[in-house]
Amino acid sequence: MSITEKGQAMTANRLRDGAVVFFTRSGDWSEAIDAAVLATEPQAARALESRGKDDERATLVTGVYLFDAERRDGHIRALHIRERIRTLGPTVRLDLGKQAEGLGGAFPAENGG
Amino acid sequence: MYRYDEFDYQFVRDRTAQFADQARRRLAGELTEDEFRPLRLMNGLYLQLHAYMLRIAIPYGTLSSRQMRQLAMIARRWDKNYGHFTTRQNIQFNWIKLEDTPEILAALADVEMHAIQTSGNCIRNVTTDQWAGAAADEIADPRPVAELIRQWSSLHPEFSYLPRKFKIAVTGAPNDRAAVKVHDIGLRLHKNDKGEAGWEVIVGGGLGRTPLIGVTVREFLPQHELIAYLEAIMRVYNLYGRRDNKYKARIKILVHELGPEKFRAEVEAEYARRPKQETEVEERELARIAAYFAPPQFERLPRWSPRFEEARLANPAFARWVRTNVAAHFADGYAIANISLKPEGGIPGDATSEQMELVADLAERHSFSEIRVSHAQNLVLPHVKRDDLFDLWQALSGAGLAASNLGLAGDIIACPGLDYCTLATARSIPVAQAISRKFADYDRQQDIGPLKINISGCINACGHHHVGHIGILGLDKKGEEYYQITLGGSSATSASIGQIIGPGFAGHDVPDAIEKILDTYLKHRQPGEEFLAAYRRLGAQPFKEALYAAH
Ligand code: SF4
Numbered sequence: 001m002s003i004t005e006k007g008q009a010m011t012a013n014r015l016r017d018g019a020v021v022f023f024t025r026s027g028d029w030s031e032a033i034d035a036a037v038l039a040t041e042p043q044a045a046r047a048l049e050s051r052g053k054d055d056e057r058a059t060l061v062t063g064v065y066l067f068d069a070e071r072r073d074g075h076i077r078a079l080h081i082r083e084r085i086r087t088l089g090p091t092v093r094l095d096l097g098k099q100a101e102g103l104g105g106a107f108p109a110e111n112g113g
Numbered sequence: 114m115y116r117y118d119e120f121d122y123q124f125v126r127d128r129t130a131q132f133a134d135q136a137r138r139r140l141a142g143e144l145t146e147d148e149f150r151p152l153r154l155m156n157g158l159y160l161q162l163h164a165y166m167l168r169i170a171i172p173y174g175t176l177s178s179r180q181m182r183q184l185a186m187i188a189r190r191w192d193k194n195y196g197h198f199t200t201r202q203n204i205q206f207n208w209i210k211l212e213d214t215p216e217i218l219a220a221l222a223d224v225e226m227h228a229i230q231t232s233g234n235c236i237r238n239v240t241t242d243q244w245a246g247a248a249a250d251e252i253a254d255p256r257p258v259a260e261l262i263r264q265w266s267s268l269h270p271e272f273s274y275l276p277r278k279f280k281i282a283v284t285g286a287p288n289d290r291a292a293v294k295v296h297d298i299g300l301r302l303h304k305n306d307k308g309e310a311g312w313e314v315i316v317g318g319g320l321g322r323t324p325l326i327g328v329t330v331r332e333f334l335p336q337h338e339l340i341a342y343l344e345a346i347m348r349v350y351n352l353y354g355r356r357d358n359k360y361k362a363r364i365k366i367l368v369h370e371l372g373p374e375k376f377r378a379e380v381e382a383e384y385a386r387r388p389k390q391e392t393e394v395e396e397r398e399l400a401r402i403a404a405y406f407a408p409p410q411f412e413r414l415p416r417w418s419p420r421f422e423e424a425r426l427a428n429p430a431f432a433r434w435v436r437t438n439v440a441a442h443f444a445d446g447y448a449i450a451n452i453s454l455k456p457e458g459g460i461p462g463d464a465t466s467e468q469m470e471l472v473a474d475l476a477e478r479h480s481f482s483e484i485r486v487s488h489a490q491n492l493v494l495p496h497v498k499r500d501d502l503f504d505l506w507q508a509l510s511g512a513g514l515a516a517s518n519l520g521l522a523g524d525i526i527a528c529p530g531l532d533y534c535t536l537a538t539a540r541s542i543p544v545a546q547a548i549s550r551k552f553a554d555y556d557r558q559q560d561i562g563p564l565k566i567n568i569s570g571c572i573n574a575c576g577h578h579h580v581g582h583i584g585i586l587g588l589d590k591k592g593e594e595y596y597q598i599t600l601g602g603s604s605a606t607s608a609s610i611g612q613i614i615g616p617g618f619a620g621h622d623v624p625d626a627i628e629k630i631l632d633t634y635l636k637h638r639q640p641g642e643e644f645l646a647a648y649r650r651l652g653a654q655p656f657k658e659a660l661y662a663a664h
Pocket of ligand 1: 571574576
């Protein structure tokens with residue numbers, strides 16, 4: 001049985017092109033959710049958020065927010081379908097977006113992942 | 114066909130240059146997002162689920178071949194090779210980069226297009242009948258008046274900061290194809306007893322959170338009074354509109370809170386108070402605009418086209434397409450060809466660059482380079498010789514553009530929903546695809562007859578679900594998508610808001626639910642009775658039983 005860690009990850013859109021990005025362990029932004037850092041404590045989540053605001057001010061990203069996610073077998077899965085679609089691309093165009101560029105999440109958008 | 118005049122041309126150029134500077138300052142960190150957001154929205158640039166989205170205005174849904182080719186080029190060069198035609202007769206590109214946007218706007222300006230007034234609390238682009246200037250049942254082409262309204266309302270200082278966005282629709286035909294009763298203001302041309310044409314002015318319709326049918330404030334307004342009268346309506350709205358509450362700020366709330374009588378009295382009082390307007394300038398202006406919309410040089414043709422009739426007899430697939438997708442034109446020997454953007458299992462309203470280019474070529478060859486976008490997310494070639502219909506159909510067939518389903522079960526309206534839209538509560542497109550597949554069979558669609566299935570991915574109702582004969586609204590219930598079904602809506606002349614039939618369904622159960630509804634209709638209908646008429650006669654009960662009876 002695999003261990004599931006629950007927490008929050010941080011996302012935003014990259015300012016210059018709008019791409020969906022996730023805040024990583026190394027303190028930058030990645031297009032792939034699996035690179036995201038997962039804050040498992042409220043305090044860590046708050047710290048993340050303030051980093052996000054800094055990067056908004058630095059005009060790297062825009063629209064920063066936290067979302068609920070879990071880590072299973074080393075992969076991060078968003079709990080809400082909206083965020084899963086953001087980590088993958090449109091469910092009706094599997095040829096487009098992160099899922100087509102090898103940057104998609106390891107879980108499908110629809111339930112049952 | 115209408116072209117921008119010199120004033121517009123310079124204005125759009127200036128606006129493009131301004132936006133280029135604003136975008137540069139934003140990227141350089143000189144503007145914050147809060148400062149920049151209203152500026153980008155004013156230029157049609159939204160931030161959506163996966164990227165920026167650019168919404169481009171197509172005034173009254175009219176495009177030239179040249180403009181369509183430019184849209185195809187933009188999709189190929191700066192997006193992912195496709196665009197999405199919307200229920201507002203606009204086109205949206207889903208994968209736009211902020212840093213590319215100034216160049217894109219410049220490319221649009223090259224073909225007299227822009228993305229102004231597709232957002233914000235202003236008078237939005239005016240919509241109209243997609244068959245304007247072509248339909249056999251039309252009294253007059255409504256586009257000159259739509260254009261007059263556009264010019265009057267574009268950046269009108271008094272109306273740039275309205276309590277809320279404002280949508281106007283205009284129809285010049287008795288059969289309303291522009292949904293005038295569910296717009297903030299709807300204008301319907303009709304004739305009085307003396308045979309003179311005038312406008313019925315309908316105010317306070319709308320969809321969204323509070324769907325309402327508009328009320329008629331003037332039964333018959335002579336054309337030369339139109340702008341002055343609209344101004345009086347806007348003044349009353351500006352004065353009393355609820356700026357304190359976003360959800361109560363649309364004019365429909367004002368009209369229905371005051372009551373139609375009181376609202377009408379306020380408008381008439383304001384109108385009477387105004388100094389007697391000089392309408393001469395306006396009439397001259399209208400005549401000038403109308404010249405731009407002068408009908409193309411139709412050939413004098415016989416009504417009967419042997420070539421067309423022969424092709425129809427020889428080719429059943431062509432005959433099927435003609436039956437559903439071709440409509441009557443006022444000029445003998447011509448027809449209106451509707452191009453369905455709803456192939457079986459497809460994404461409603463999406464077209465690839467190659468498809469756009471093909472349509473542009475075909476319009477050039479067969480329709481005086483003119484193309485229309487319909488609010489049902491389809492395209493139209495408005496002026497095709499009947500002699501040419503078979504060639505046209507063959508070319509469309511080769512590009513997946515010959516779905517024979519206009520106005521039938523497969524012609525589903527669906528907003529982008531959760532696959533693209535940041536406001537969505539559920540997906541719309543996959544539901545449309547599943548229903549489209551289930552009812553793909555042509556004979557079955559024909560048997561069911563005229564049917565409008567409309568799907569929205571949230572309460573904002575961009576998919577116009579309230580006025581679908583069958584409406585589907587996607588909602589979020591504890592993180593799961595589920596769908597509420599409404600029946601009996603219509604945006605046609607006898608408009609009505611659909612009623613919720615009962616508890617919602619999971620997405621994968623929706624197609625079966627639709628099938629049960631339609632089976633109930635088929636079982637109970639009288640000879641020749643369409644779905645909507647049958648629903649109005651039968652009421653909700655038999656449908657409820659079919660959907661929810663314990664098995
Ligand atoms: S109805 Fe809602 S989900 Fe659909 S496009 Fe409009 S805002 Fe987005």
